Amino acid sequence: MRILITGNAGYVGPVLVGHLRRSMPDAAVMGVDTGLFAHCLTTRRQLPEVGVHVQHHADVRDVSPALLEGVDAVVHLAAVSNDPMGNRFSAVTAEINRDASVRLALAARDAGVKHFVFASSCSVYGAGGDAPRTERDEVNPLTAYASSKVDTERALADADLGGLVVTCLRFATACGMAPRLRLDLVLNDFVASALATGEIVVLSDGSPWRPLIHVADMARAIEWAVRRPVSAGGPLLVVNAGSNEWNYRVSDLAEAVAAAVPGTTVSINRNAAPDKRSYRVDFSLFGALAPEHRPVVGLPAAIDGLVNGLREIGFANADFRNSPLMRLKTLEAHIGEGRLSEELRWKVFGA
Template sequence: MRVLVTGHEGYLGGVVTPRLLAAGHTVVGLDTGLFADRVLGPAPPPVDTLRGDVRDVTPEQCAGVDAVVHLAALCNDPLGDLDPALTDEVNHRATLRLAAAAKSAGVTRFVFASSCSLYGAGAAGVKLTETAAFEPVTPYGESKVLSERGLWALADDDFSPTCLRNATAYGFSPRLRGDLVVNDLTAHAVIAGEVPLRSDGIVWRPLVHVEDIAAAFLAVLEAPREVVHAKAYNVGRSEENYLIRDVAELVAEVLPGSRLSIAAGAGHDRRDYQVSCDLIQAEVPAFVPQWTLRAGISQLAESFRRFGLTSDDLATGRFQRLARIHELRRAGLIDEAMRWSRRP
């Protein structure tokens, strides 16, 4: 297939794109370039790139494409909280604009990077399935709910959207995000010998390795249309739900010599949910997740050491998404709408 991947220069894109190429698909990337030079280790293989904002995609840019993998977004709660109206514009309205453009151009498959964040404050002690009620507690989570609803409205005999509700991602990508909980805890353990909890750690979160997310996108793209048409799937492993405090303790265990600490001002996180990922493994058997949290922590630590991650990398906008946006704004390179004023 010829696949348009939005956000191919982001954290997920740095792993999804090579996976699609290795499977023999042709990839065209679309990215505004906010994080294009944020690379740790060897850069992913280059692909033909449309340099533009996902808010501006036209049907002409989708011509000749068989499938869209839509990853581009304001990718976490801190970014989403910065400007809720902008989050709605980028994550929700632009998603539906892109889907409509793709449908108009004759694209038949659309795979959307949704999130388990839409469950928000799920029922304690219950692994939520895809039929669970949505309880988003942040603008980011709300944007995923609205996007999914809009995509279902576009589904018909000629256009098949599938929503992958990714668990909280972790693991090494050459386009690293240091603001993800497992990546953050492991990085501090490697660099400073400290595992700093930034909340009280007594909430549940499902976790999934970025390589398994990439495997899910590939498996859904290649699955029979009638199986995945207008379907949503939780992506991860049902066994990989963790209390955040237990995650921190496992990091300290895997990396001897590091110690667990509670960051000053740590409070309670309202996001608290577990999920079941049984449906995707039952309906899309080509998706076989490979990673456990313990193995992922070891992979991260080895990669951080090999590629020389530094304390400055953790404190600046090199791999912290919100810090990067603030840096670009202070430099006058992007405006309040996160559009380029001038490119460096």
């Protein structure tokens, strides 16, 4: 099997590549990435891209059909991938996350690719209230990022996909140690904060619900999707990817991290205005369709992995929210220093 992964040089990609190389040793794994965060490494072991058989350096807005020749499955991770970046680059977010994604899926169909896996997000539920959201519930995207995911799902549902089997995985918020760790994700932020400052400051009143999924379990879900038979969900499936046990309140996450990092204090802003981005998600469909690929990493293991991984690289940066481990900061540094355009295209090469 030949698998092409877009956005393989980000947070999720390297974990996915490692997982696929272990679980599908006969598969040829190819990557395509424009390398926005290529230098943001949180490992001293090896460059994650040694794991792909072929690395293409390209922008998914320009992907040529030749790239898809002989490919059996496309895993489409490349994206402007969170709310802060989506707010700052809203037009480009639509261009990359929606327009390029739909073009890529249609090009994959034309090239005879069998499976297309789209990395969607539970953020499509927006202000979801207390009742767990299922795939049949209305979506309520509150941000440019969430809208780009909804729009892509809808465009794929309306398209003539021919023989292409499409799986849109609405991932919970990712967490966990990885070779390109991000600290702009709630659990990762709390662990980094506990280690570097001994304190977790929760800016909201702590009540919002956040479903989480460990990056290793995202990789296991994708492994299922690249081989999904049509009988498991039909030719186009939109499914929440996570587990019902992993719907947490933000305050519970902070307390769990504080318990794992002795000496950490937690301060919660009880007077904060409610955070509108609160949603619980029902992951029963995924559990029923992919019982062997349900998430297995628990919260204590996820926290331990982060603590150990950050200690291993000597992490102690109390000002990490201004560091390259925050994706928006990295893009702003590229742009501010003249390397990258506002359209997120490289202007300077190799300097």
